[in-house]
Amino acid sequence: MRSTALPAEVCLKKIDLHIHTHATFSDSPFIFNLQAFKEYVRVAALDAVAITNHDVFNGQQYLEIKAALPIPVFPGIEINLAKGHLLLISNDADLEGFQTKCDQVSARIKDKDDHMSFEELTAIFGDLRNYLLIPHADKNPEISGETLRQLRPYISAGEVASSKKFIYALKNSSSLTPVLFSDSRIHEQMNMRVGRQTYIDCTDVSLEAIRSCLQDKSKVALSRADGIELMPVFEDGQMLSTGLNILLGERSSGKTYTLERIRERIDNHKYIAQFSLVQQDDASEKDFKNEVQNNRSIFVDGYLGGFKAAVDEVINIDLHANDVRLGAYLESLLKSATEADRQDAYSKTALFSESEYAVAEPKSLEGLIDALVTVLENLEYRDVIEKHVQYSALKTLVRELIVLYRGRWREIRKKRVANGIIKDVRAQLKMRTSATQIEEVNFLRFSQERAKVRKFEALATVMRHEAIIRNESIQGFRVEAKRAPYAKVSEIKFASGTSCSFSEAFKRYDQPYAYLQELLKIEALSRSDIYKLFVKITYRILNRDGFEVSGGERSEFRLLQHIRDAQNYDILLIDEPESSFDNLFLKSDVNQLLKDISLTMPVVVVTHNNTVGASIGADYILYAKKEVEDGKPHYRLYSGRPSDKALSAVDGRSIETHTVVMDSLEAGVDAYEHRKTRYENIKD
Amino acid sequence: MSIERLGMKILKIERNNGYFWAGADQYIEVDKITKDHLLNLINATLEHEVTFDPFDEQCIPNQAQRIVYKNILEKLQDLALRRQEFKDESDQLYEKEFERYSQPIAD
Numbered sequence: 001m002r003s004t005a006l007p008a009e010v011c012l013k014k015i016d017l018h019i020h021t022h023a024t025f026s027d028s029p030f031i032f033n034l035q036a037f038k039e040y041v042r043v044a045a046l047d048a049v050a051i052t053n054h055d056v057f058n059g060q061q062y063l064e065i066k067a068a069l070p071i072p073v074f075p076g077i078e079i080n081l082a083k084g085h086l087l088l089i090s091n092d093a094d095l096e097g098f099q100t101k102c103d104q105v106s107a108r109i110k111d112k113d114d115h116m117s118f119e120e121l122t123a124i125f126g127d128l129r130n131y132l133l134i135p136h137a138d139k140n141p142e143i144s145g146e147t148l149r150q151l152r153p154y155i156s157a158g159e160v161a162s163s164k165k166f167i168y169a170l171k172n173s174s175s176l177t178p179v180l181f182s183d184s185r186i187h188e189q190m191n192m193r194v195g196r197q198t199y200i201d202c203t204d205v206s207l208e209a210i211r212s213c214l215q216d217k218s219k220v221a222l223s224r225a226d227g228i229e230l231m232p233v234f235e236d237g238q239m240l241s242t243g244l245n246i247l248l249g250e251r252s253s254g255k256t257y258t259l260e261r262i263r264e265r266i267d268n269h270k271y272i273a274q275f276s277l278v279q280q281d282d283a284s285e286k287d288f289k290n291e292v293q294n295n296r297s298i299f300v301d302g303y304l305g306g307f308k309a310a311v312d313e314v315i316n317i318d319l320h321a322n323d324v325r326l327g328a329y330l331e332s333l334l335k336s337a338t339e340a341d342r343q344d345a346y347s348k349t350a351l352f353s354e355s356e357y358a359v360a361e362p363k364s365l366e367g368l369i370d371a372l373v374t375v376l377e378n379l380e381y382r383d384v385i386e387k388h389v390q391y392s393a394l395k396t397l398v399r400e401l402i403v404l405y406r407g408r409w410r411e412i413r414k415k416r417v418a419n420g421i422i423k424d425v426r427a428q429l430k431m432r433t434s435a436t437q438i439e440e441v442n443f444l445r446f447s448q449e450r451a452k453v454r455k456f457e458a459l460a461t462v463m464r465h466e467a468i469i470r471n472e473s474i475q476g477f478r479v480e481a482k483r484a485p486y487a488k489v490s491e492i493k494f495a496s497g498t499s500c501s502f503s504e505a506f507k508r509y510d511q512p513y514a515y516l517q518e519l520l521k522i523e524a525l526s527r528s529d530i531y532k533l534f535v536k537i538t539y540r541i542l543n544r545d546g547f548e549v550s551g552g553e554r555s556e557f558r559l560l561q562h563i564r565d566a567q568n569y570d571i572l573l574i575d576e577p578e579s580s581f582d583n584l585f586l587k588s589d590v591n592q593l594l595k596d597i598s599l600t601m602p603v604v605v606v607t608h609n610n611t612v613g614a615s616i617g618a619d620y621i622l623y624a625k626k627e628v629e630d631g632k633p634h635y636r637l638y639s640g641r642p643s644d645k646a647l648s649a650v651d652g653r654s655i656e657t658h659t660v661v662m663d664s665l666e667a668g669v670d671a672y673e674h675r676k677t678r679y680e681n682i683k684d
Numbered sequence: 685m686s687i688e689r690l691g692m693k694i695l696k697i698e699r700n701n702g703y704f705w706a707g708a709d710q711y712i713e714v715d716k717i718t719k720d721h722l723l724n725l726i727n728a729t730l731e732h733e734v735t736f737d738p739f740d741e742q743c744i745p746n747q748a749q750r751i752v753y754k755n756i757l758e759k760l761q762d763l764a765l766r767r768q769e770f771k772d773e774s775d776q777l778y779e780k781e782f783e784r785y786s787q788p789i790a791d
Contacts, residue, residue, distance in 0.1 A: 146784060345748040349715040357719060373781055395785035402778045410774050414730065418722045421759050428751045 012224050013205050016197045017050035017074065017134065018087055018159060018181035021061060026054035026080075026112040030187040032061070034068055037186045041069055043235050044182075044197055048205040050074040050089045055109040057102035059095055066092070072205050074132075077102050080115045081135070084143030086151070087159065088125065089132040091207040101125055118150040128154040132211050137176050138165040145377045156214040162268060162570035163195065163222055163231050164601040167242055170217055174380075177217045194265065195232045199224055230620070231602070233262060236650045238637055241620030244598035246613055247606045248664035249624030254635040255606050258624055259573055262604060270569035272562050274576045299470060299481070300537055307463055308531040314456045314516065315527060317449045329441040336436045347435035351425045357415040358444055362408040369405060372398045453513050460512030463535045474564070476589065477549065477557050478542045485509070486536050495532055500524050502533075555580050556589070563593050571602045578609035591616045610665040623647055623660045694728055695736040695757055697743045702753035714752045722756070729760045730767055736760060 021032045041049065048071055051062055057077045066073040075098055076089035090098045104124045108116050122128060128151075135143040135151060137158025143151065158176030160166050169178035182193040201219040202209050213219045222231040223239060230239040240262070249255045263269050346352060375385060376394055385391075423440075430437045464485040472479040486492050486509065492502045505518035512534065519530050541549045541557060549557060559577065566572040577590055586609065594603055595617060604622075607613045623638040638647035638655050646654040662672055694705040695714075703711035705728070706721060728734050739757050744750045763770075 345715070345746060346751075349748045349752060350718050351722075351752060354719050357723075369778060369781070376785070398785050399782055402782045406774045406777050409777055410730075410770070413770065413774075414723060414726045417726050417759060417763060418719055421722060421756055422719055424759075425752055425755045428755065429748060432747065432751075 011201065011203050012199045012221070013047040013202050014045060014197050014199050014224070015048045015205070015210065016044065016046055016181050016184075017048070017076065017089055017132070017179070017210075018052050018078070018183045019049055020053050020078075020183070020185045021051050021065065022053040022056060022058055023185070024054040024056055024112075027185060030185045032186055033188045034065065036188050036190055037065060038068060040184065040186065040190065040192060041071060043192050044194060046071060046197065048072045048074065048210070050076040050087070052076040052078040052087050052089065054078050054112075055080055056106045057099060059099040062095070074207060076132075077105060079105055079121065080109050080112070081121060081143060082117060082145070082147035083115055084141045084147070085136045086121075086143060087132075087134040089134070089207065090130070118147050132156050132207055132214075134159050134179060137178070138169060145379065149379060149382075156211045157220075162266075163242060164570045166198075166222060168600065170220070177214050177220055179214065179220065180222065191265070192235055194235050195222070198222070233265060238650055239620075239639065240602055240604065240622075241618075242602050243619035244595060244616065245602065245604045245620045245622055246616065246618040247604055247622045247624065248608075248613060248660060250626075250664070253626045254624040254637070256575070257635070258622070258637060259575060259604065259606060262571070262573060266571050268570040270562070270566040270572045272559070272572075272574040272577075274579045276580075303469060303481075303537075304531060304535075307459060307534070310456050310459050311516070311531040311534075313452050314449075314513065315520070315530070317453060319449065319453060319513070322446050322449060325439065325441060326446065329439040332436050332439045336438050339436055343435055344433055346429040346433035347437070349425075349429055351422055352429045352433070352435075353438055354422050354426070356419040356422050356440060356442075358442060359412050359415050359419070361412065362405055365401060365405050365408060369398060369401050372401070457512045460534050469537070474557070474560050476544045477553070477560070478546075480540045480542060482538050482540070483535050484538070486533075491536060492533050495536065496525060496529070498524055552582075556585050559590065560593065563590075563597060566597060566601070566603075569601070571604065572597060573604045573606075575606045576608065577605065578607060578612055583609070583611040586611045587615060608664060613665040614661065618642055621647060621657065621660070623655065623664070625655070692728070692732065692734050693736065694725055694734045695753065695760065697737045697740060697753070700743060700745055702744050702746075702749045704756070713749065714756065715746065715749050717752065717756070725756070725760060726763065729763045730770055734760075734764065 019037075020027060020030075021037070023030050023032075040046075049069070051057075051065060051073065055077065057075060059075070062073070062075050074089045075092055075095060076087060079086045079088055092098075101124050105116070108114070108120065108124075125131065131154075133151065133154050134157050135148065135155060137143075137160055139159050139161035155176060157179045158169065160169055160178045160180055163180060166178045166180045169175035179198045180196055181198065182196040184190055184193055199221040200210060200213045201221075202213040222242070223229075229242060231242050232238070233240045247255055247258060259271075263271060372394060375389075376391065376398065378385065426437065426440075463483065466482070466484045468480055469483050470479075470481040472481075486495070486506075489502050489506045492506060493500070496502070500522050502519075502522070505515055505522065508514040508518050515534075516530070519525060519533060520527070541554075543549050543553050559580065563572070563574075572594075574594070578586060581590065591612065594605060597603060598619070605612060605616070605618075619641070621640060621642055625636050625638065627634045627636055636649045636651075636653065638649045638653070638660070640647040640657065642657065644657055647657050647660060648654040692705065696703050696705075696711065702714040704714050704717055704721060704725060706712045707724070712721070736757055739754045741750060744753060
């Protein structure tokens with residue numbers, strides 16, 4: 001898996017091309033400190049940096065920084081481009097020209113929500129090949145869609161948000177060359193953000209050399225010696241594996257402290273604390289059920305989405321009012337017929353008996369345009385699309401449809417104006433004539449509404465048939481979601497989350513439309529939540545034997561859930577999983593799961609347990625040890641691969657791997673041998 | 685039915701009657717106006733410079749015509765004032781998309 005390490009003889013340079021030295025409307029306030037910048041460059045051992053403030057370039061400050069730092073400093077700017085951010089970095093050959101261009105950006109972007117287009121960018125900067133362009137790729141706010149496509153020929157690399165995303169981009173052939181930068185605000189109290197710089201295989205650090213180097217994915221890495229296998233985590237050079245790490249050590253040896261420090265340095269971490277998964281009492285059973293339910297609310301929203309749309313369609317339909325209006329129409333029609341001799345100047349006016357225009361919004365046309373825009377903006381399947389349709393033809397088609405849409409829109413607005421006049425004139429004429437005016441009626445709308453209600457009733461009836469609507473398997477557990485009709489008033493009340501009375505409504509529960517009308521009478525009920533009161537959705541969590549889970553099994557389930565959730569973070573830290581579980585579960589499920597997830601993100605497991613520690617197949621061992629020197633305690637971290645004979649500390653000390661593993665996981669060699677003998681005796 | 689002349693009068697009062705323009709050089713009494721006629725007047729008002737005779741009660745003895753003339757006149761006058769707004773609003777629909785896809789292909 002980790003074959004992408006750079007060869008040892010390469011000449012690596014460490015760069016950070018995303019640094020802020022000036023607080024703008026896009027930053028939290030900070031005061032720039034030159035000394036802190038020098039310190040950062042020294043601690044992180046950087047070979048080149050770029051100054052990239054939001055939509056501004058301060059040439060004078062740049063020159064001061066350049067004079068103070070011992071390494072190349074590139075002038076740059078971070079531009080709000082099409083809802084994303086773009087780093088544009090220049091060489092310092094024409095600083096005045098660059099300043100003028102950046103001033104135009106500042107004049108254009110006045111607020112953090114302002115954005116410029118690709119066309120505006122090229123109008124200001126001219127030939128983009130003269131710059132190093134790095135858009136936010138797997139990092140918010142991201143540049144995507146048409147703008148990314150336009151930028152693509154000029155882009156050298158894509159900035160990612162974490163080491164996890166860096167590794168992902170390296171492995172993914174369709175991703176840009178990833179770069180990970182600190183995005184630091186340089187001030188006195190700044191976090192040094194070690195591990196958020198990129199190594200490039202480049203003999204010199206000119207802008208041209210960096211640009212050409214970034215074209216090649218094999219020339220970027222997260223650490224000097226180990227490519228993407230190891231990444232630096234602390235200022236002293238301490239490494240972590242980008243895969244599975246186990247952190248060993250006796251009690252009070254600094255394990256928790258080490259974990260804390262990692263949490264401080266990696267913002268987007270998932271931390272599972274010791275004992276956090278054990279069910280403590282009955283109250284937590286309720287919490288557990290709520291947690292399961294909440295975790296799945298997205299699924300329920302999705303499942304009921306179609307039904308909600310149906311409810312929204314009929315919620316404003318008043319069939320009773322329609323019937324009344326239809327009756328009035330018929331009555332007025334008959335009456336008018338019998339009064340033919342009573343016509344006067346008012347009733348003879350053409351508009352007196354004119355009906356209004358039926359108007360309908362051009363929704364299908366709108367849908368069509370949106371769909372075509374989606375096709376045009378899609379980058380992921382662009383190759384396939386391009387094989388079958390010509391983009392230029394699609395663009396022409398969209399333009400033509402937009403023209404058509406605007407025409408329809410104008411027609412509708414005009415008809416509305418006409419309807420307004422007809423309505424007013426009719427009303428005024430009616431007041432003056434004794435003749436009966438035929439009531440306005442819209443047969444089309446009436447029929448449509450009736451049909452909608454019928455569909456809704458059919459759908460609501462089907463929804464009330466009991467059924468298992470989802471069976472989700474999670475490592476041997478099964479989460480079963482079931483739909484069923486509400487059996488009691490109290491269930492509806494509970495689902496509504498209100499204290500309203502539903503007894504009247506419940507009497508009509510079997511007639512969905514009538515039930516809806518009753519629900520609408522309950523004023524305190526939010527109309528947007530009414531759809532939830534038609535069908536009850538419940539969950540059961542079943543163990544591998546198909547029975548509802550026990551307390552211990554709940555903890556296991558919760559752990560699996562958390563580990564799954566970790567996919568959304570940049571690192572997973574888990575403190576003594578053995579505190580909540582038995583060995584069988586650890587060995588059969590937890591180990592495999594942690595191993596699997598470590599293929600896509602760094603994982604650190606703190607453990608004393610030999611089932612975890614020895615069987616998990618870690619990529620890297622960290623060993624925390626308290627050593628007393630000159631009567632004072634020293635906390636030291638040793639690390640290395642499991643296959644290494646010895647683990648070493650950053651200060652050069654080392655310790656035998658075998659001893660560490662035996663002491664930490666087996667309570668020492670003697671105890672291990674003793675246990676082994678006893679097991680053998682039992683077996684015999 | 686198109687308007688050739690600038691400043692064409694589409695509502696006028698003559699010989700104690702209110703008239704509307706019904707295409708070419710034809711004018712019809714306003715009490716005979718139908719919804720399709722009305723739509724044509726709306727079109728004309730939004731797309732061309734048109735004029736109207738002001739409403740004058742004394743000049744239209746027919747009460748029914750008065751009601752129709754006055755009502756239509758008021759609405760069309762209002763519309764004439766909002767002609768540009770109407771156009772802008774319509775042009776703003778899918779404006780970005782329209783502009784973006786009007787550019788030559790960038791590749």
